[in-house]
Amino acid sequence: MPKISYRDAINQALREEMQRDESIIIFGEDVAEYEGSFKVTRGLLKEFGPRRVFDTPISEAAIIGMATGAAMGGLRPVPELMTVNFAYLAMDQILNHLALMRYMFAGQVTLPVTIRMPGGGGHQLGSQHSHSLEVHFVHTPGLKVLYPATPVDAKALLKAALRDPNPIIFLEHEGLYNLEGEVPEQVEPAVIGQAQVLREGRDATLIAYGAMTHVALEAAALLTGENVEAEVIDLRTLRPWDKRTVMASVAKTHRAVAVEETPPVCGIGAEVAASIAESVFDELDAPVRRVSGKDVPLPYAKHLEQACIPQAEDVIAAVRRVL
Amino acid sequence: MKKAELLKVYALMRLARGFEGRAAEQYLKGRIGGFCHLYAGEEAVAIGAMWHLRPEDYVIGSYRDHAYYLIRGGDPRKAMAELFGHADGCCKGKGGSMHLFDKGLNYLGGYAIVAGMCPIAAGLALSAQYRKEDRVVLCFFGDGATNQGVYHETLNMASLYRLPVVWVCENNYYAIGTNVTRSSAQESLARKAAAYNMPVHVVDGMDFFKMQSVAERAIAAAREGKGPSFIEAKCYRYRGHSMSDPGTYRSKEEVEYWKSRDPIPHLKEAIRNDFEAGDDEFEAIDRQVAGILDDAVRAAEAGQELPVEKLYEDLYAD
Secondary structure, X not given: OXXXXXXXXXXXXXXXXXXXXXXXXXXXOOOOOOOOOOOOOOOHHHHHOOOOEEEOOOOHHHHHHHHHHHHHOOOEEOOEOOOHHHHHHHHXXXXXXXXXXXXXXXXXXOOOOEEEEEEOOOOOOOHHHOOOOHHHHHOOOOOEEEOOOOHHHHHHHHHHHOOOOOOEEEEEEHHHOOOEEEOOOOOOOOOOOOOEEEEOOOOEEEEEOOHHHHHHHHHHHHHXXXXXXXXXXXXXXXXXXXXXHHHHHHHHHOOEEEEOOOOOOOOHHHHHHHHHHHHHHHHOOOOOEEEOOOXXXXXXXXXXHHHHOOOHHHHHHHHHHHO | OOHHHHHHHHHHHHHHHHHHHHHHHHHXXXXXXXXXXXXXXXXXXXXXXXXXXXXXXXXXXXXXXXXXXXXXXXXXXXXXXXXXXXOOOOOOOXXXXXXXXXXXXXXXXXXXXXXXXXHHHHHHHHHHHHOOOOOOEEEEEEHHHHHOHHHHHHHHHHHHOOOOEEEXXXXXXXXXXXXXXXXXXXXXXXXXXXXXXXXXXXXXXXXXHHHHXXXXXXXXXXXXXXXXXXXXXXXXXXXXXXXXXXXXXXOHHHHHHHHOOOHHHHHHXXXXXXXXXXXXXXXXXXXXXXXXXXXXXXXXXXXXXXXXXXXXXXXXXX
């Protein structure tokens, strides 16, 4: 099976779906001639031409609003915001227009917009370029939020997004773009809302997503040295999220640790922990623990930034506390 | 224009004005909740701007939207029911006064974030351009919108891509209570828009004839692929910003001056100047419109609420 990068998997999904569906157009800052600031849209202008792939001014709010309008007119726009950090400039258009219009207009509009946004920390980009904003989107009814952790999932989830009739926030972790993994020639669209058990275990359940999936996997591998078998679940989809898979695992292991790159307050870990408490409290042999990013803006200095982002040893320490 | 057409314009003006009167009454009776922004005084802008549209064209605008919806052909019953928050409203009571919508009429909504609908209008135009459809987009907003960031982002992009959109700025001089001289460093909103390299027009928005003439040119330009145009329609709202605003920031003299230029008698007089038209003809229209509005209120009074069990419907498409 061919090994390709997370970046190329996304590129393949875009290319294949654009070949399949004429209504898909891509626009954003430097996505066409420059081929994307992370080169995710490489070759697409050449293959599909400037009608379908075009550059925009640095105008995030208008980029998203234009995508919403184009979707209302029958297209399937796939705007790219250069990084998720710039989504703050477009939040009114994302949260207060795109997400709620179908509901507010009582189902009269269908808005198949997939917003692609790279994000996450770890590259010393400073406080304004290192955010993980998934919680803002997950909190908003009307959106679906996808966050692939692997190349094959990047392709399968993006294909699913590009065939879904709803507004989708598609998050890509900048630290994963060069990650290589096996991706079959033919990849079917993933099922949105389905998590994946990446590693089975009997002693504790690690619930993660995005880049933290790999931190959880690393921790699980190291824990075998302590004769601890941790189960690792990659949520893949944050809204809707797969409660069934998580609860089934906790019912088996009786211990849970949620791992997230974001600060802990009202985060995904909080949601997972609360849901576990509500659904399977009697199964728990220990309180659910969270491993979260530190509750500060991400600083620049390498050692400070690393101190903010959960590492495998942090996950291991949390697992030891629930055992 | 023919007499029959002008009488239709007159009827639309009466309908839009009359609906606002009924809405105010029902609001004061407590049957309409939330915000309720009335369009009285500005009718010539919306009717003139839309007069040359075709059914396939798109109309989108701000939250002062009852008139847009009705002039586009919306059902007064569905509008009133929406204000009442009833299931047979045009948005099943989920939208309310500020969010009327009718997909079938290509009336694509009232939006309650100032300038928030501008990029959506550009996107509609982009889809028409991409699909090579013969459609233009008419986007209504007020003077306040011209101070928003996304407005400037959008005017730039629409001009850059030569999108078939007509920007109709209703300059009624007040963003809630702040006069345009206190909010815009450039008082000419047309000059502001001209920075984005598109044709701009300034027009008396109290005059249907002038309004439709300027809109006709702008719509034709968009249809011919010449890109967007901007219309600054100088007009006035007779009421406060919304039903909860007594409008004390404006002098009586100022309000009376604008009322003396009311578009309805102005149109009536113009019809009389050019055609034989007796009072009975206008009165017949007035009676007919009153009947439609009475019926809309009666129907709304008898309407049903959406069952709470349907709360989660319409959130996601399958």
